[in-house]
Each structure stands twice: as structure tokens, then as C-alpha cells.
Amino acid sequence: MIVSQNDFEPTDHWYPKALNATIHPMVKFFFNLDRDLIVTRYCHLHPTVSSDKLREILNYRCKYFQWGGADLLNVTSSGGKRQMVVIENNSCPSGQKSMPLLDDNDEQGSYRLMVERTFKPYIKKIKDVKGDLAVVYDKNEIEVFGYAKVIADVMKEPVHCVTFHKDDPDPKVFFEDGIMYVKSDDDKKLIPIRAAFRYLTQKPWNRLPLNTKTKILNPTIVCLAGGRNKMVAAKAYDIFNAELKPFGLKINIPETIWDVRKEEIPLWVNKLGGQAVIKVPYSNAGQGVYTIINEKELDDFMKLEFDYDLFIIQSLIGNSNWSSITSSGKLYHVGMIPNLKNETYIADVRLMVSSTKKGILPLVAYARRAKAPLKDRIDGGSDSWEMLGTNLSYKEKDGSWGSDAKRLLLMDRRDFNKLGLGLDDLIEAYIQTVLSTVAIDKMAKTLINTKGVFKYDLFKSLNNDQSLLDEIKIH
Template sequence: MFTSFPTTPQTSPSIVNSFVDDNVVASWPKANGNDLVKSPILQQNQKNLELFKRHYDNKSDSDTDSEKSSSGSTSPLPLDSTSHASDKNTNINNNDTTDTTKIASSVSPLKKHATIVNKGEFESERHFYPRVLNATIHPLVASFLQLGNERIIARYTHLNPQVKVQKLVECLSYQPKHFRWAGSDLFNVTTSSGQRQMIIVETNSCPSGQKSMPLLSETEEFGGYRVVLESAFQEVLEKADPSLGDLAVICDKNYMEASGYAAVLAEISKEKIWYAEYHINDDDPPVKWIDRVLHVRDVNGEWRSIRACFRYVTQKPWSRIPLNTRTFVMNQIISCLAGGRNKMLAARAYEFFNAELLDSGLAVRMPETINNVTKSEIPLWLHSMGSHAVIKVPYSNAGQGVYTITNPQELQYFLDQDHHYDKFLVQSLVGNASWSSMTRAGRFYHVGTIPNRRNHTYVTDLRMMVTANKNGFRPVCLYSRRARKPLLGNLQDDLSITSWEMLGTNLTIKKPDGEWSSEPERLLLMDRKDFNQLGLGVDDLIDAYVQTCLSVIAIDKMCARLMPEEGSFNFDLFRALNPDEALLNEILV
């Protein structure tokens, strides 16, 4: 315990850095939904840091004035009980002339640790955006969510008579083995002849959406959090080995939702839940694997074993979570490699599944995709698509690693970047009628929002989250996002606007220091106010749901191909489908 602090004119960076590792400080939305604060696990450490700095700098604000003794000397300031020095007998007094680097060496860093979430700790204000708390779900969206698969099948096959009813029943009743919870991003597109349809942009294995979804019923305060946990997670808890320990939620972003899942899991299971942040660049994370069993570090530095874990780890999860674990992990890491976080394998999965669906009238609809493209080949493929295309780093997410190319400058910017991976994905670009990619299936362009008072139309996407259990699929929640700038009729109309500003819809922004931020002002809710801007009907939502289910089935089937038996990963097949050595070297088997 520190007894006093030296007074010097400048704070020693080495001491400050020993208390908080900036690489793992993450963003958490405040009550207004725009500003950011630290994630909850680090809030106490940050408080200790501020107290430490205030005394070290010998500031004379009102707080420090109240802590001074009558003689004018600074009284001891105890840190929180979680703080400690490497030597409890170490005293640092005001007369100490020891070099600050030596002082820093006597202070051990505060260990990041998991926190306990108990039953009764769920608070809506912490797990939903303020806009959502005050929103009323749109009646059309509420009607869609309550249709049920039987009526969805009846309506879909009525509008699409070429679809075989039994095959659609089979698909919506499918029980995934590996990929039980997913969210697809879709574009509402049309052709020059006016044929509208939903197409899959990508499918995510740790989808966000709960914090953005108005409650279907005001009496069900847990919303979609409960739906996901009860339908996808709780069902498999019975298979987990009780002797392995407790339950946990681990995450590396989206703390608002991850902590919401932890709080609701505590309600459902009636157990304490360990909540831990697991960042990719953390040298000493509060999570580790011992004999393929997950362990989390508690406040006392002891490691607690975990029998089942709900995962919201999105950044290269295969690099620190094994493919085969004794702890049950949802979703399993194979779902990320097979398409949930790997756009390359997702495209192959869709192709394979479409071959199975050939005579059923069903198909996963997606932009035309070229796989395993090297950097030097990209200009050739770009030219074949009319010089308009989208280049993707296949393993990035949250809008990172996506480059929309509509002119030589945007292409050169991509080529000038230093990319970690060797292979890329090239897809046809969906823009406006005059500047979309020309593909074998024709030219698709965005339907966009209903024009506003300035007659501006914005590109939007639709997130459809689904979950599945022994009864098949069900929709959980939806939201939409719009681009920053309105869609131009011709690219030359305003050369100051980039194609990404018109086409990029993702709200997440990665800052240069590695922290994550968001632009919630571009979020469109499924409420009475925002939903009307989208110009969507119930049949569009049904189409999006069917497409999402088909994409999840395709990826789950790819999982089964790559792991045909429990614990055996087919590296040879994976290498053949995805020959990227940089990725292969990251996989933790």
C-alpha cells in the first residue's frame, strides 16, 4: 500500500502505464448514445489511475485540498482493494529522491480480471440505446416477427411458385450443429427491369443488433437477449460437463450487448456469470486455455474454470480460441473459419449449397464473387467488371478491409496499402443504375431509402439476426444503417464525394489507436419513425429472413465438411479452398 507520493512537476509515463494498458481500453456508449467511456472492467483501474496522477502531480483542486493535513502535507491516499504494489512494505515519501524509473519498477501492473454478473443486475439503460428505450416497434415489423415459419413458408411459396415447398420446410426446420446464432447483412436491390430482391452481403458469427431493436412486448424487458440464450445457448448447456466449472461471457468489443447477454444469462441459469474482455493484442489477458478448458482470472488473481462460454470475440478469434475445446463455446470457432468471419469460405459455402438447391427454386443470392485473388490480379478482375468493383480483405469485419473502387485513385489507394494477408475477394459493386458493376446476371443497383425533402436517396443495408435450435430457425431482431452521403445519379455530379461515403453503411469505426467508436446517428430503427424511410414491406422482410437462413445453413454445412468428426479439422481441405498461408499460420488447433 502506498503511504504517500513524491511531488515532482511531471508525471512519469512509466508509472502511469503500469496501471492501465491503453491497448485494451475499449469504448462503451454513454447514456446519450454518442459519447464514449471506458469499458466496465477497466473503470475502477481508470479511477485508480486518476487518483494516482492527481497526487503524483500534487494538484491543488478541491479533492486534493480536502485530503491535506493541517500541516500542509499530503495525507496517504489508499488505492482500491484491487490495487497493490509488488512489495507491501514499500514506502514512497515526499522526501524520496529515488529516480522515477526505479519507483515504477517497484509497482506491479494492475491485473485485468473477469467480473461477476449476478441475477437481478440487468438494467435496460445499460444494454439498449436510449433511442431504443423510447421507441415503439413498427406494427409491420412486429407482425413479421410473430408470423412463424409455417405462415412464412405459405406466403413465400405463394409469391414464388417455382420454389418447392418441402425443400423450404426442410431449410427453415434445419438444426445447425456448429452455427446456431448468426446475423446477415443484406442489400435491397433491383434491376433495370424493376425486379426487386434481397441479396446477402455477408453473414456474421457474432452479430450485433440487440441494443438497436425496440422491444416486441413492453413486458419482456430482456428482448432478444433472452431469445438467443434460451433458443440457442441454453439447449446445449445440458451437454456441457458440470465438473468443468462455471459459465462465462467473453468479448473484445460491443460491451453494451456482451454485458447484456451476461446479465440475462445470469437470470436464465440462476448462476453467477463471469464476464471477461479478451483482446487480441493483450499480452496478459484475463482469459487463458488449459488443456482445452477455458479459465478466467478473478479479482484475486486465481483462475476459474468454465464449462460453457457465450462468445462475442470477433477479431481473429481463431488465433486465440482453439478449434476443439472441452468448454462449450457458442458459436464454435469453426463457424468463423467456415464463413462467419471468413468471406472467402462463405462465398465457397454459398456456391456448394446452391448446387444442392439447384432444382428447388431456392438459392443464396449474392454479388458475383471472385475468390483467392492476389494483389497483382486485382486490376484485371476490376476491368472485367467494368472498372467498378468491391475489394475485400476476407477476414476483416465491422466494415474494415472493404474498398469500393469506382476510379483509378481509389484503386491506387488500395494497392498502396500494406496488407497482412495474401489473398483477396473481388465482388461486383452494387451502386446506382449508371455506375454498378456489369455481371453475368446483369446489373444490380440499390433501391435505397424513400427520398427525403431534398430528394436525396441513401443506401441502406438490413441486418437480420436469427437463431436456431431443435425446432429450426426463428428471427430475433433487425436494424438498418444508412450511408453518410446520398446516392449520386452519376459519379461526376460531385467529385468531392467518395464511393465509400455513398455505399459504406457500417457504423463501427476503428480509431488509429485501435479503439472502436460508432456513428449511431446513421442507425435506422425498426420503429414507427425510421422504418418508413426504408420503403420495405413484409414480403421484403420474409425474403431477407429466407436468405439469411439459407446462408447460415450453407456455412454450417461447410463447418461439417471441415470438421467431419469431433475434434478433427481437415487442414488439407481448408488449404485447398482457402490457400492463404498468413491465415493458416494464425489458426490455433
């Protein structure tokens, strides 16, 4: 499908709930905060942090990871130390349809902000490839077409919007000599693409080559380096944390054990006190994540069959009465403000950022709550995912995707107050998102040599899962 200029209709690209929402004044203030003020405030609250190093990181310009979105939990320790913990950072994240306008006079909102300050500069210097622009996607049409229409407006040319599913028997997208081509609507013409905005979330490495002449945002290497690969992300965070330690900075993550084979999982769950989170490292959108709080949930997990050989296990963050026991003690959810029934729900925060000439800047924020309130006590019949799972995406029986928007919490005047967050929490979320983004970008740079070639052997040493390695499309 070809998208033309002047075709953007706001009602098509936001949830109805978000379309007429008014941004919360504190959130608007945060999004307009001067960078130096952020550094000064953060270092005032964290005296051991180097202001020069923090400023350097916030000004970092990503080479590969141009656009990401971290999922964060607002947690506290038994001693009352609050922090924002990174659960994962996603390449091509969703969120635009959930973000109220920062400026009521700008109807394209942060869609346009993303395209003007990140996508346009990223594709500006293309010389080798002649062709059109495209958006390729496998889900989330509300946002995908929003981006396509804004790109058409900003770049002043038509944009091809094309599906590219992982199991498509007759794909509309293919590569030849490193150049992306898309089929015309009547399948009679092959159109070369000089640059593509990519919204592929399901195993993008199995159809989007690592080495392409067509400029792609984000390139596939970002997904393998941690944007869609929780195994390598955990190692990227660990490596970057070693670099950050002398400067008082750290990516806050749950205690993580990687390269775990299925038969070893019960041993590690037991070590964490019987509560843990098991993750299939290469899944996303809430798929492949298993929270374990009792024997039944562990037994149910062990009966499942998987395509991959290796898993990661993380400490579970639950209630103050039941969370994983780690070397640094227990962490538990701060949770939302209790409702009229005196129930406390947990929620995560998604903070989306993009790389610009001024560094990594915040773009979108929203939150998602769990289906059921957090219980003080658990037993053998408790369902942990109902209390701890926050992702809105779910897969239909026909393979299509749906979204449980009633659990969406906006950064507006009504919902934001329920989250129990303050300005310093938003600043902390932003800094944690930037740190995790930089870690993944640095890992991506490590995995590509000076000639632009993927270091297969190095990647294999980091992630020796043959099922995954067999999927990777290098050329």
C-alpha cells in the first residue's frame, strides 16, 4: 500500500482513550526539562555519581540503536530504598498511540518528533542506493501507518507500507545484493528501497539480513545485540555496568542467570527461594515470560516444549512477603495508589527514547497495570501472571495480535496520579532507559567489525544457542 502526503488523521493513530486526554503537567514539565537540570538534580540525589560521565552518556549518539523503549518497574527494598528497575529494552517499541499530545497544536504529536529528529537525519546521507522509502511491519497497524503518513509529510514523497511476516509464503519484501525491494500493489513491479522504517517484532533476524545496503531503522543487529534478545541484553548490561561502576552509575536489573538449560531451571528457581521469572530470550510482546511462585507453576512450565535450548532466569519482584531471595536482598513492587477497595495493583512504565544530534531524548511514556491486585499472601493455587504480568499484547488463535487497552494507563491528568510516581521517578526512568540503550548500542558496535561485517564467532560465544544461530539471515 502506498501512503501519500497530507493523509494523517489523528483518530486513526491513537487509542480513543488517548486522543482527547490532557497531558499531566508534571509529565509535560519532565519532557521539557533541560538536560543540565536533569544532571544537576540526579547528582544532587546521588552524590557518588559523576556529573561529567552522566552528561556524556545522555549526550551519546547511537550508531545502531536509534529508537528504543524500556519497560521499568518502580520497586523498593525492605530498607525502603526506591529505584526504577529495567526489565527489558525493546527495539521498534510501541507507545505512540498511548501518548497524549505535549502540544495541542501539533496533531502529529511524537510521531512527527520521532521522524524529524531521528529518522530523517539517519537516512540523510544515503548515496549508494537509489529508490523509494518504505515502512515494513508485522503488527501494530495503528502506529505503523501513523509513522508512514508522517514520513510522507516530512520527506515530501510517497511511502510504501508493506507487511513482512516471519512465515509469509509469498512475501512482498525481499533482498537482492543487499538492497530491499517491495512488490507493487498489483505484484507487477519491483520497487527498490533506499531506506526503510522497520516495525518487525517477531524474529526479525530470520528475514531481515544483517548486512544491507538499504538503510534500515533499527537495523537487525540491534535486535541480536539486546533489543529483541534478552540473553545478549543481560550480558551487555553486565559489561556496561563494569564500565560505569567507577562513576557511580548502574543499570538496575533483577539478578540474572543466563545460558540456563531447561533441565537446570528447577535448581536455580530453588536457589532464588522458589520464586523466579523464566524467559525465552528471543520472545517479546509478553510472550515467553513465565513467573513462578509455587510448585504448580514450575511443574506446568517444565511440561512445555520450546524451539530454543537456552533460557535466562531472573529474580522475581513481588510483594514484600514473597519475592526472590537474592545476594543483595529482596526487592518488591511499590505498586499503584490503592483503589477504593484498598487493593494495590502493580504497573510497569514504558519510556521510549530516540537518538538525536543532541543525544538520547525522551519521546513517549505510558504505563500498564496487571489484571489482578497484588496479594499479601500466596499459596499453591495462586496465579502469579494475573498479579505480575503487565503486557497489553495478546495473540489470537489465528495468529493475529490484540491489545487489552483497558489496562492502559496514560500520562494524563487522571491516570498519572494513580501511579504514585514523582518527577524524580521519571528522571530515574529516563536515565535507566538511556543507560540500557547505550549498553545495547555498544554491544551492537562490538558485534560489527570495521568493514561492517557481523562477527559471527563472537556472537556465538555470547549466545551459543544453535536453534537461534540457524535462524539468522546474514546476507
